[in-house]
Amino acid sequence: MMPRAKLKAQKVEAAQALLADRTLPEGGAWITKARNAAQARVRDMGLPTKRDEYWRYTDPRRLTDAGVVAGALHDTKGEPLVFDQIDRIKLVFVDGVFDEQASDPLVLDGVEICQLSQAARTDLHWARDLYGSLDARAQSPVERPLASLNTAYATEGVLIRVTGKPQKPISLIYLRKSETADAMLHHVIRVEAGAEATVLENGPIATRFNQVMEVDIADGGTLHHIRAQGRDHERVGSAHLFARLGEGAHLKSFTLTANGALIRNDSIIWLDGAGGSAHVAGATVGDGAFHHDDTVFITHGAPRCESRQVFKKVLRGGAVGVFQGKILVDQIAQLTDGYQISQSLLLDENAQFLAKPELEIYADDVKCSHGSTSGEIDDNQLFYLRARGVPEDTAKTLLVLAFLAEALDEIADSAFADDLRTRLEAWFERRG
Amino acid sequence: MLEIKNLHAELEDDSEVKILKGLSLKVNPGEVHAIMGPNGSGKSTLSYVLSGRDGYTVTDGSATLEGVDLLEMEAEERAAAGLFLAFQYPVEIPGVGNMTFLRTAVNAQRKARGQEELSAGEFLKVVRAKAKDLQIDADMLKRPVNVGFSGGEKKRNEILQMAMLEPKMCILDETDSGLDVDAMKLVADGVNALRDAGRSFLVITHYQRLLDHIVPDVVHILSEGRIIKTGGPELALEVERNGYADLMAEAQA
Numbered sequence: 001m002m003p004r005a006k007l008k009a010q011k012v013e014a015a016q017a018l019l020a021d022r023t024l025p026e027g028g029a030w031i032t033k034a035r036n037a038a039q040a041r042v043r044d045m046g047l048p049t050k051r052d053e054y055w056r057y058t059d060p061r062r063l064t065d066a067g068v069v070a071g072a073l074h075d076t077k078g079e080p081l082v083f084d085q086i087d088r089i090k091l092v093f094v095d096g097v098f099d100e101q102a103s104d105p106l107v108l109d110g111v112e113i114c115q116l117s118q119a120a121r122t123d124l125h126w127a128r129d130l131y132g133s134l135d136a137r138a139q140s141p142v143e144r145p146l147a148s149l150n151t152a153y154a155t156e157g158v159l160i161r162v163t164g165k166p167q168k169p170i171s172l173i174y175l176r177k178s179e180t181a182d183a184m185l186h187h188v189i190r191v192e193a194g195a196e197a198t199v200l201e202n203g204p205i206a207t208r209f210n211q212v213m214e215v216d217i218a219d220g221g222t223l224h225h226i227r228a229q230g231r232d233h234e235r236v237g238s239a240h241l242f243a244r245l246g247e248g249a250h251l252k253s254f255t256l257t258a259n260g261a262l263i264r265n266d267s268i269i270w271l272d273g274a275g276g277s278a279h280v281a282g283a284t285v286g287d288g289a290f291h292h293d294d295t296v297f298i299t300h301g302a303p304r305c306e307s308r309q310v311f312k313k314v315l316r317g318g319a320v321g322v323f324q325g326k327i328l329v330d331q332i333a334q335l336t337d338g339y340q341i342s343q344s345l346l347l348d349e350n351a352q353f354l355a356k357p358e359l360e361i362y363a364d365d366v367k368c369s370h371g372s373t374s375g376e377i378d379d380n381q382l383f384y385l386r387a388r389g390v391p392e393d394t395a396k397t398l399l400v401l402a403f404l405a406e407a408l409d410e411i412a413d414s415a416f417a418d419d420l421r422t423r424l425e426a427w428f429e430r431r432g
Numbered sequence: 433m434l435e436i437k438n439l440h441a442e443l444e445d446d447s448e449v450k451i452l453k454g455l456s457l458k459v460n461p462g463e464v465h466a467i468m469g470p471n472g473s474g475k476s477t478l479s480y481v482l483s484g485r486d487g488y489t490v491t492d493g494s495a496t497l498e499g500v501d502l503l504e505m506e507a508e509e510r511a512a513a514g515l516f517l518a519f520q521y522p523v524e525i526p527g528v529g530n531m532t533f534l535r536t537a538v539n540a541q542r543k544a545r546g547q548e549e550l551s552a553g554e555f556l557k558v559v560r561a562k563a564k565d566l567q568i569d570a571d572m573l574k575r576p577v578n579v580g581f582s583g584g585e586k587k588r589n590e591i592l593q594m595a596m597l598e599p600k601m602c603i604l605d606e607t608d609s610g611l612d613v614d615a616m617k618l619v620a621d622g623v624n625a626l627r628d629a630g631r632s633f634l635v636i637t638h639y640q641r642l643l644d645h646i647v648p649d650v651v652h653i654l655s656e657g658r659i660i661k662t663g664g665p666e667l668a669l670e671v672e673r674n675g676y677a678d679l680m681a682e683a684q685a
């Protein structure tokens with residue numbers, strides 16, 4: 001074992017090397033302050049390594065390596081993008097850069113939307129107290145240098161302030177056109193008291209991406225977040241979702257992940273007001289050179305909150321799935337209701353699932369449960385279906401979708417769930 | 433309809449375990465045959481080998497449905513050819529709705545036979561009518577396949593599947609076990625409604641009572657992997673009165 005001090009020194013050195021010839025982007029006073037602070041955090045923490053507690057199963061090097069970023073584009077054979085049939089306001093990013101021409105006008109009743117690049121130029125902005133604040137707060141007890149790196153250097157993203165109940169979802173579409181783009185996106189969402197909105201994200205983003213979404217939901221507000229990280233195989237990326245929930249606030253976040261050489265999703269949720277609820281779910285399908293890591297940290301910081309983590313992974317052909325999920329219950333968080341399940345369905349012997357469920361509870365009157373399983377397709381179920389005339393491939397797809405159902409059921413609106421289910425079906429049918 | 437000749441089957445994983453040891457029987461179109469026999473004699477194994485479950489090796493003999501070799505076909509092909517097995521232990525499938533399951537099965541078979549798939553509307557109409565006859569309520573149709581169903585509900589669900597799929601050769605493996613008196617009547621009515629000149633049944637049961645409702649043409653006694661005696665409905669009464677001991681002794685002699 002390397003001594004801690006030496007390890008730390010190496011991490012800091014790596015950060016210095018990475019930041020040496022990078023200058024912080026120009027901007028107004030408020031964002032410059034946040035960027036400076038974030039840059040200082042990165043210098044202080046250093047870059048992540050496989051020796052860090054929450055990087056044990058996933059090697060972070062490819063997410064920060066200085067070498068050339070390159071990966072072939074994926075031929076989707078004309079398949080329409082997910083959510084195509086859904087009426088929504090579209091914000092398009094190409095290789096991580098906002099494309100105004102391709103996007104709808106940023107006008108929708110009940111919400112203010114603004115590009116980060118524009119907001120950064122102003123001296124005063126509603127996001128000034130938010131940008132980088134949830135990232136900063138979430139650096140303890142677990143360090144998250146990739147998020148701070150993003151806060152310091154990101155110039156693209158959107159700032160969304162939900163003041164009412166917009167009729168349409170806000171849809172962030174990430175197209176990938178370059179084989180070498182290294183993108184950073186930083187979004188901030190503020191849901192005002194009693195407001196409610198749906199934010200969709202879909203697309204491969206870039207060959208390498210580092211994405212942060214900071215969400216602040218005021219008392220009684222609700223955010224639905226549905227994300228489809230599909231398509232291109234040859235890309236790596238990290239996405240952080242930070243959320244703070246006020247009293248009686250609700251968050252429902254669902255992520256579908258398919259393909260991608262290395263995708264790490266961190267969800268750091270802070271239940272900060274009594275009676276809030278946070279549901280974080282994920283459905284993953286991976287085949288071949290696929291490494292996917294869901295790392296969730298939910299803090300119950302107030303009484304009577306409910307949290308659910310539902311993660312399902314279907315893996316084959318050498319794919320690796322990781323789940324690290326923690327429920328932390330503060331002393332004041334009495335009557336907490338916490339649930340966590342992570343399950344994998346391994347379609348062959350080469351697939352691998354690594355799970356690390358954790359509970360840390362300081363309140364005495366709580367209900368928390370967690371479970372993790374790894375299994376194969378059930379032969380009895382398969383035979384039952386085939387004995388009724390369902391061909392083997394169809395039967396397997398049906399059983400795989402049944403396995404993923406508990407995660408998909410976390411999506412409140414069935415139109416989105418149905419769309420994603422169809423994609424998953426096609427993914428399996430293509431593989432036979 | 434169904435012709436089994438000198439069928440020998442053993443466990444795939446353990447060829448020491450020989451289960452079917454020269455079983456022969458023939459079911460003509462429109463006939464109902466019953467199979468009775470002690471626990472472990474090979475009744476369920478016969479039904480699995482016929483319907484194509486993995487795990488068994490057929491070492492000798494043959495089985496044909498309308499002259500076509502069953503043993504060469506995949507399980508789903510056998511189903512499409514008209515074979516149906518009502519399971520002794522119907523399988524629970526969480527996450528798959530009963531209705532989705534039924535429609536997928538019906539349409540898969542229609543497709544395999546070159547027929548057009550049923551529209552959602554047509555399907556719904558038929559399923560509702562048949563479910564009503566079996567006193568299966570709408571809620572049971574919506575729930576995941578067999579999940580949380582009582583023993584009797586599971587068996588009624590098997591008969592509903594049979595009614596929807598309209599197979600030619602129906603094998604019922606202890607469909608009466610776990611049924612109360614009324615449910616047994618319901619299931620028997622369901623089976624009788626399907627009886628016709630072009631459809632045959634092989635009814636596996638331990639109890640004569642079922643055969644009061646579904647009157648068989650022929651009764652077979654299966655013991656240690658072979659049919660040791662074949663007769664009419666009176667054979668079932670004999671078993672009910674005297675058990676298998678005499679019959680087995682007779683076969684030994």
Ligand SMILES: Nc1ncnc2c1ncn2[C@@H]1O[C@H](COP(=O)(O)OP(=O)(O)OP(=O)(O)O)[C@@H](O)[C@H]1O
Nearest residue numbers: 443449451469470471472473474475476477478487
């Ligand atoms: N997969 C298996 N593994 C091990 N033994 C098996 C397997 N399948 C069947 N057998 C054995 O073969 C024999 C016949 O079993 P089978 O289930 O066919 O009997 P059965 O006549 O249907 O009995 P019951 O009346 O109890 O339903 C039993 O001894 C059983 O234990």
Ligand SMILES: [Mg+2]
Nearest residue numbers: 475476477520
């Ligand atoms: Mg049996």
